[in-house]
Amino acid sequence: MSPIVANIIVAVVIVALLAVAICIVHRQKKRDRADNAPSCNEKYRFNGCAGCPYAGHCDKKR
């Protein structure tokens, strides 16, 4: 195999590995954010979410 082709193959393999890793991390992050959305804290719900630490980030997305 010519050195140019070999270098291209190795470079493509490395880039592919890195790209796949970045994609998985990105997807995982998105899923984690959705999974970890805390439940609406009822205590603050009747006050328009004022003072709630999860406001805007909870499963109600208020």
Added chain:
Amino acid sequence: MPTIALIGNPNSGKTTLFNQLTGTTAHVGNWPGVTVEKKEGTCNVGGEEWTVIDLPGIYSLSPYSPEEKLSRRYILDARPDLIVDVIDATNLERSLYLTTQLSELGVPLLLALNMQDLLKRDGVEIDTEQLSRMTGCPAAEISASKGTGLEKLIGLAKTSVEGHVVPACPLFSNEVEQWLTKIIADDYLHVIPAGRPPRWAAIKLLEDDELFAESMPAPPPAFSAMMAQARASLRKTYGDDAESVIIDQRYQVAERISDACVHAIKQGRKEFNLDTILTNRFAAIPLFILIMAGVFYISIQLVGGLTTEPLEYFFGEWIPIHLGGLLDRWGVIPFLSGLLIDGIIAGVGSVLTFVPQLFVLFLLLSLLEDCGYMARIAFIMDRIMRSLGLSGKSIIPLVIGTGCSVPAIMSSRTIEHQKQRELTVLVTSFIPCGAKMPIFALMIGAFFPDRWYVAPMMYFIGILAVVVTGLLSRRLDKHKEQNAFIMELPRYQVPTLKNTWLQTWERTRGFLIKAGTIILLSSAIIWQMQSYSFTFRAVDPTNSMLATLGKIIAPLFKPLGFGTWQASVALLTGIAAKESIVSTLSVTLAGAPLSSIFTPHAALAYMVFILLASPCIAAISAMSKELGGGKKLVKALAWQTGYAYIAALLFNLLGMLVL
């Protein structure tokens, strides 16, 4: 798409049923409190996709705990098409209390009588038809762990949803019923929020349920006067407040149904009660120490001793020799071959070396959970936890923390008192998570191969840090909050193959994904940073940008015994993921032995520092969310790192004398 909500008492098998119905792999444990938030999945019912919701375990729908609030709010707001009440058939009477409340919600209800296998073993039978008649709900006998009776359950679910048959509500005494009729007839009941059945609303108003009252406009004076009269009348008749009267009458209904439906068919098998030993006040703690020491000895020392060497040879020598030789023959430039072999493969390989021992560790922990021992640990530790200013519930995050700190920190949400919750968030990451294990295995394999006690010692140093932090916080805290933690001890059971495999695989899979993503990326970056200078010229590693950065922070760690740039840089990369410490050491040492930068006592101090210092970025983010970020987070991280520094310093000095 129709929606089914699974609800029931803690540890009644809801998540096991959820996994069976949806084919998912949600975490199941033979101890209460595993499900903190609701989980969602889909199930195929006669070719149609149905949504299945797994709700946290609750004993009642009274809004006293976050789990109860979450479950009640979900059913009332989301109005599922069917509620499946998962009942521990071996405890029918207690489970029926919740059933009496669920039947008032105006949603079709299906009873899943779970744990039929255990019921038969006890020599008990439930008359399902009689139960259906008395509750007005269809009932199916199932065993979620064995997967039996599920077809019948699904069939009944379909019929219930299609027929929209609402169960019969339990009847209270004549006087209570008369008052309920009057309340329902009042004009004020016309303003109840959507989805709340009038009878349920009337009961809540009579009970003086605060949460429900908040959702209603202020009552007119005439209605308030009628309620006061009703409560006074009930107090006069029963000698108790209205809420207690209704609770008591619900229990009477549950008892009546249970008495009519449960029959003993033969003498139950007498079993030796393991708890006489495992929760014995004198033997419990030594046994717990012995069991955990055994777990770490088997996984780290025994399995690690057998598998680490061949895997190290494979990733450290076999691949570099063969793949390196091939790339050389092909004429691949040093940058690319170095990045692939010395960067990516060396980094990822160094972490993968520890997969077998981690798999065994996760397997043993899953077995302990599934057989019911972890719940006993919570019971044993409850009093200790409370004496440290923590909640009895704090044990749940601490047990989950042996897998990963992120879900562990999140599970602290069920602790009602803010101070106790914050303290639990702070101490959870002191418990060694799966990501820290490869570092311990690496160091122990290199410096303490014959000292079996070093791995379990790390676990107990973590527990000691929890104790010290708790005691100090209790001393500083003027408002000493106490709350009772009611936890039912589940039965001992033979761990099921499926549950054990699912839990072990989920944890191992998480580790493998991290190795293939974060570790791979960080190894590639670390290799480049240690091969090039800030002017992007290929240089000797000691003059690289990584070494330059490492040398700036290394003096900080000199008193701890590991003031080299390699060890310091590894600590920095460990912030991204703790496993990165192993891959960074592997890349930066480039084949040199660990003993070239560590002495045995420095290695011990290094392990202690990693164990106790601030966790990885994912756990820090979870801490930030639970603490509300800002000052509290900074304080928590400062305490963790400061404590880790002092502890590592002590171990380094102690190690100098002993090792």
